[in-house]
Amino acid sequence: MADIEELKKKIVIGSRILYNEGICGKFPFGHLSARHPDGDKFIISYKGHGEGRHVGDVVMEDLQVLDLEGNFVEGTFKEFYDEIFAHSEIYKARPDVMSVSHVHPPVAKAICTTDAEIIPIVGAGTNLEAGVKKFEHPSGTRLIGTKEDGVLLAQCLGNGKAVAIRGFAIDVVGTSVEDAVTSSIGLEEAAKMLVTARQFGTPKRFGKFSMSPRPPGSPPGPESRGSLLWIYYVKRLADSKWAINL
Numbered sequence: 001m002a003d004i005e006e007l008k009k010k011i012v013i014g015s016r017i018l019y020n021e022g023i024c025g026k027f028p029f030g031h032l033s034a035r036h037p038d039g040d041k042f043i044i045s046y047k048g049h050g051e052g053r054h055v056g057d058v059v060m061e062d063l064q065v066l067d068l069e070g071n072f073v074e075g076t077f078k079e080f081y082d083e084i085f086a087h088s089e090i091y092k093a094r095p096d097v098m099s100v101s102h103v104h105p106p107v108a109k110a111i112c113t114t115d116a117e118i119i120p121i122v123g124a125g126t127n128l129e130a131g132v133k134k135f136e137h138p139s140g141t142r143l144i145g146t147k148e149d150g151v152l153l154a155q156c157l158g159n160g161k162a163v164a165i166r167g168f169a170i171d172v173v174g175t176s177v178e179d180a181v182t183s184s185i186g187l188e189e190a191a192k193m194l195v196t197a198r199q200f201g202t203p204k205r206f207g208k209f210s211m212s213p214r215p216p217g218s219p220p221g222p223e224s225r226g227s228l229l230w231i232y233y234v235k236r237l238a239d240s241k242w243a244i245n246l
Helices: 002-020 084-093 106-111 147-157 177-197 225-238
Strands: 031-035 041-045 063-067 072-075 099-103 132-135 162-165 169-174
Touching: 002 031, 002 041, 002 063, 002 099, 002 177, 002 225, 031 177, 041 084, 063 084, 084 099, 084 147, 084 169, 099 177, 106 169, 106 177, 132 147, 147 162, 147 169, 169 177, 177 225
Parallel strands: 132 162
Antiparallel strands: 031 041, 031 099, 041 063, 063 072, 099 169, 162 169
């Protein structure tokens, strides 16, 4: 039970970080989920758009548990929304995925409406070396409205890190909430850098980023760049109007 509570806290914090860092654009839209420790369920926040709320307002009471068929299991069920199938079908197709971030990063989303590819040219976004897959529904709709739509989206994502629903949103997957959140931010930063670099010439792909080994006897610290970034964004959140005590 303690593990579930900690996971829920990370979803609340991660949701607020996404909003605080502008990864939802100028919109109230976006949601973050995590695979339940049982494996066959996931935890996600409700949208609350009709109440004038947004992802930066998420609190513990907003979280609900659904099974991988999209059925409600527990929580304060306030609103059902079709996009849950984007989450549920990715979890079904990808046992390695522990978290899904459904966001609206403005620059990355704009690039994904074109034939251009987002490539990492600086440290930001280097875990997205496979690029962003681009999903277009056969019917032309921009939304994931049914379980069948979710299946098609998961198939388009394949083994990738991110998939863009062209003209609508981008889903970023992670091995943890921290990974999904920091990767979503890294994607937008990589997109901004790419747009800037193209004004001066042809950007060159940045190699895979790795942290140097710690010298013997060093005090323990974050094991990955993603962990460092999570700590940084948590601190930025604490200094913002979206800070929350959990």
